[in-house]
Amino acid sequence: MKLTATTILITLLATTVRSGTILLFPTIGEIFTERTGILNLGIEGMMVIGAFFGFVVAYITKNPYLGFIIGTLAGGAAALIHAFISITLRGNQVVSGLALTIFGLGITSFYGQRWINNKLPESIPTVVVPGLSKIPFIGSIFFRQDYIVYFSYILVLALWFILYKTKPGIHLRASGQNARAADAMGVNVNATRYFWTFFGGLMAGAGGAYLTIAYATFWLEGITAGRGWIAVALVIFAMWNPINALIGAYLFGGISALQFQLQASGTTMPSSLLSMQPYLLTFIIIIIATLIVRARHLGAPKELGTPYSREEK
Amino acid sequence: MLLFEKRENVSTKLKVAIPLISVFLGLVAGGIAILFTRTNPLIVYQALVKGAFSSVYTFSETLVVAIPLILISAGLIVAFKMNFWNIGAYGQYIMGAIFGSFFALNMPATMSRPLLLAIMCLAGILGGALWGLIPAALKAFWEVNEVISTLLLNYIALYILKYLMYGPWRNPASHGFPLSKPFELNAQLPRLLMRTRVHLGLVFGIIAVIIIYILITKTKFGYEIRVIGENKRAARYGGINITKNIFIAMAISGGLAGLAGLAQLSGVIHMLQIEINPGYGYTAIIVAWLASLNPIIAMFVSVVFGGLETGGYQIQMAIRVPFGIVGTIESAVLFFLLGGEILKRYRIRFRRNTS
Numbered sequence: 179m180k181l182t183a184t185t186i187l188i189t190l191l192a193t194t195v196r197s198g199t200i201l202l203f204p205t206i207g208e209i210f211t212e213r214t215g216i217l218n219l220g221i222e223g224m225m226v227i228g229a230f231f232g233f234v235v236a237y238i239t240k241n242p243y244l245g246f247i248i249g250t251l252a253g254g255a256a257a258l259i260h261a262f263i264s265i266t267l268r269g270n271q272v273v274s275g276l277a278l279t280i281f282g283l284g285i286t287s288f289y290g291q292r293w294i295n296n297k298l299p300e301s302i303p304t305v306v307v308p309g310l311s312k313i314p315f316i317g318s319i320f321f322r323q324d325y326i327v328y329f330s331y332i333l334v335l336a337l338w339f340i341l342y343k344t345k346p347g348i349h350l351r352a353s354g355q356n357a358r359a360a361d362a363m364g365v366n367v368n369a370t371r372y373f374w375t376f377f378g379g380l381m382a383g384a385g386g387a388y389l390t391i392a393y394a395t396f397w398l399e400g401i402t403a404g405r406g407w408i409a410v411a412l413v414i415f416a417m418w419n420p421i422n423a424l425i426g427a428y429l430f431g432g433i434s435a436l437q438f439q440l441q442a443s444g445t446t447m448p449s450s451l452l453s454m455q456p457y458l459l460t461f462i463i464i465i466i467a468t469l470i471v472r473a474r475h476l477g478a479p480k481e482l483g484t485p486y487s488r489e490e491k
Numbered sequence: 492m493l494l495f496e497k498r499e500n501v502s503t504k505l506k507v508a509i510p511l512i513s514v515f516l517g518l519v520a521g522g523i524a525i526l527f528t529r530t531n532p533l534i535v536y537q538a539l540v541k542g543a544f545s546s547v548y549t550f551s552e553t554l555v556v557a558i559p560l561i562l563i564s565a566g567l568i569v570a571f572k573m574n575f576w577n578i579g580a581y582g583q584y585i586m587g588a589i590f591g592s593f594f595a596l597n598m599p600a601t602m603s604r605p606l607l608l609a610i611m612c613l614a615g616i617l618g619g620a621l622w623g624l625i626p627a628a629l630k631a632f633w634e635v636n637e638v639i640s641t642l643l644l645n646y647i648a649l650y651i652l653k654y655l656m657y658g659p660w661r662n663p664a665s666h667g668f669p670l671s672k673p674f675e676l677n678a679q680l681p682r683l684l685m686r687t688r689v690h691l692g693l694v695f696g697i698i699a700v701i702i703i704y705i706l707i708t709k710t711k712f713g714y715e716i717r718v719i720g721e722n723k724r725a726a727r728y729g730g731i732n733i734t735k736n737i738f739i740a741m742a743i744s745g746g747l748a749g750l751a752g753l754a755q756l757s758g759v760i761h762m763l764q765i766e767i768n769p770g771y772g773y774t775a776i777i778v779a780w781l782a783s784l785n786p787i788i789a790m791f792v793s794v795v796f797g798g799l800e801t802g803g804y805q806i807q808m809a810i811r812v813p814f815g816i817v818g819t820i821e822s823a824v825l826f827f828l829l830g831g832e833i834l835k836r837y838r839i840r841f842r843r844n845t846s
Contacts, residue, residue: 219638259826268836269829272576272638273780277825280773284818285524291813399815407642414636448658454650461643468635487495 184315190435191319198431199330200389204409205416205423206337207381211257213341213418214374215354215367217483218260219275222406223282224379225386228253230286232387233397234293242302242391246326246384249391253383254376256282261375265368268485279406287399298395302326326388338420350374354479357486367486382406404457411460415467418479433459495837509831510781514795517824524819525812535812542805543798549805551687555759557797558689559584559751559768561696563775564782564789565703566747569740571784572707573716574723577741579626579641580748580772582648583619587749588756589652590618592763595678595756596660596671604677611678611753612695619749620742622648627741631734649769656765671763680758690758692751696790699747703786706743716740748772774800777825796821 204221211218218224232249236242260278263269302324311321320331341347352360353370361367389405390397408430416422437452445452471478522532543553563580570577591611598607622644629635655661656669664672680690707713715736719726726733755767778796782789803817833839 263826263829267830267833269832273776273825274829276578276773276776277822277829280777280818281822281826284815284820284822287815288524288813288819289528289815291815404642404646407639407646411639411643414639448654450650450653450657454647454654457643457646457650461640461647464639464643465629465633465635468633472634 188315188318190439191432192322193435193438194428194432195319195323195327196393196431197434198428199327200385200393201405201409201412201430202330202334202424202427203385203388204378204382204406205412205427206334206420207378207384208409208413209416209418209420209423210337210341210350210374210381211378212413212482213354213479214350214371215357215479215481215484215486216261216264216371216375216378217271217275218257218264218278218375218378219272219410220256220260220278220282220406221275221378221382221409222402222404223279224253224256224382225389225406225409226282226286226400226402227256228383228386229390229401230290230293230386230397232383233298233390236298236391237293237296240299242298243325245391246387249387250380250384253386254380257375257379257382260379261372264485265371265375268487271483271485283400290397290399293397294399296397298391301395302392324392326384326392334420334424341420351479353486354481357481357484361486361488371486382409385409408456408460411464414471414478415463417467417471430456430460495833495839498836498838501835505835506783509834510783510828513781513824513827513831516827517820520823520827521816521820525816528812530812535806535810535816538806538810538812539799539802541802542809543802548687549801551684551689553794553798553801554693555688555690555797556771556800557793558692558696558758559755559771560775560778560793560796561790562692562699562751562754563748563772564778564793565696565699565786566744567775567779568782568784568786568789569703569707569716570744571779572713572720573736573740574720575627575630575737575740575744576638577623577626577641577744578638578773578776579623579644580744580751580775581769582641582645582772583622583745583748584752584755584769584772585645585648585652585767586622586752587615587619587746588752588763588767589648589655590749591615591753592660592671592674592756595674596763598678600675600677602677607677608680608757611757612750615749615753616746617749619752620746622749623741623745624738627737631737645769645772652763652767653765656763660763662762669765674757674761678757679761680754682758688759690754692754692758695750695754696793699750700786700790703743707786712736712739748775774821777821780825781828 204225208218208221228249231252232245235248236245256278260274263274264271304322304324307321311317349365350370352363352365353367357367386402390401394401412423412426415426433456437455441449441452525532525535542549544550567577567580591614594611594614625644626637626640629640630637660671662670662672680692683689683691683693715731718731719733719736756763760767774796778789778792782792799817803814806812807814
């Protein structure tokens, strides 16, 4: 293959999709959690748990898909701690989420130390989609990926459909907008919140597992490096809409892909300043997104972070 | 099913018992985590306590870690009282260290020690305060979520530090290691006790705790931030200037975190480098919460957590138990504490499912 500008661009954009997928899962999960009224700031912790368990299982069984599934489930299990504290015990959701992050980073560093020098024998295989991959340009970017990326495409569409076109979607949105009214409608608010908080954890675990299994193929203490927090920011950027989450995640995937490309090509810009870019850009974009959300009165789910109980007014 | 009955008032006994039981259960949870590595948790905890409190020296090391925790948690309490979630002490600590180091590295070695130290401390406070005022302004003017802004600023501060250490501030004589020139004697905070590393920062910490305590319990500012924290709308109707209070609170919170960073460099590390323990910024959040946002209690909790961190380093070196166990225990304590707080608000009864 000739190394033309187009092929370089295609490689970069294909990497963008993979790098964006790491953020896409947790962002979309948190959108659903927050839509029900639960704020889970523990994404970073759940992601790193998913990353660790995903890596270990993939390494031992030599099966990346099994690793992905276990990593996903591990993230979901971690989310249940947050669900129990914030839904059943009505504890402070901000602090509980932070505790979850500290917990995830601590426990994986504790168990993960002896796994640091291991590397997966190979990354997850690329699967070319017959037909679609032949579409010029687009095909090479989106349809020469792995099964998990294809799974994420279907998931985004399915979740968009569930959120806006189905009864469970109405219920979960109602739980976050006005829990009392939802309750009166016959929605089990707390069960809804439990389910989607668990789902958010699954997705964070999936993002973390994808990071170690397909992207990095090794384990390192704190390997998520703030991606969980970027996902929290992307939820606002996406204005709680799964389709926007796709755009946001790929945008940031693109920034990291570009930053690695630049670092590899040996630019004169110091690497620490390059590595700062994703955080700096998230910071700027979150300001802009907040202003847009305010101007258009979109806003967060009205009862985000507020526990619900029937007895209390 | 569980039934929650509202409590009218909370007994002091319960207020004391919940944090203590949380710490105990946190240690139990940590112990279970240790069991999975086929290690006896009792041996680990024994080594941990020994590494933190068994001799004058180990206790002095515990105090050395407690100093930044005392300073940072005192500041965080001010922000948390008004429900401003400053998760950015990590970054504010780094900026304080950078601002203070600028003077340590650029002033002549002949300069008067008290003068240089005073300038460095002010610079440290200023650096932390400026870094704290960015999210304050974004929140006050545009309602940008402060959890996200303070967190992202942590990463930005870390990369600024890395940039300086791999670039302009690196000591040419450090053989490529990312270290600055060592601080001259006139840039080092005096030690309080012979043969220990306990430094003047401890005095700063105690003074800060007293000032913050008076500030939040006896002044109009303290009253106003409490009202804002409890009910923002009521505060606005009551004519409280929320913007002004956010700025003051975050200048204090960031400033104390910055002072903590500077004190750690000037009192302990004596040079600027990448590993300057900004993670204390996160630990201090747990400290503040465990102390129910009371700065005096937070001071004592800081010593306990200083011991946990010091002991954690010791067991890592002595019996090779990874340091991650400290974060595991700390977060478990926090989970139990958060879960336990419901007992302050409700009496919980069990009832056979009837609904």
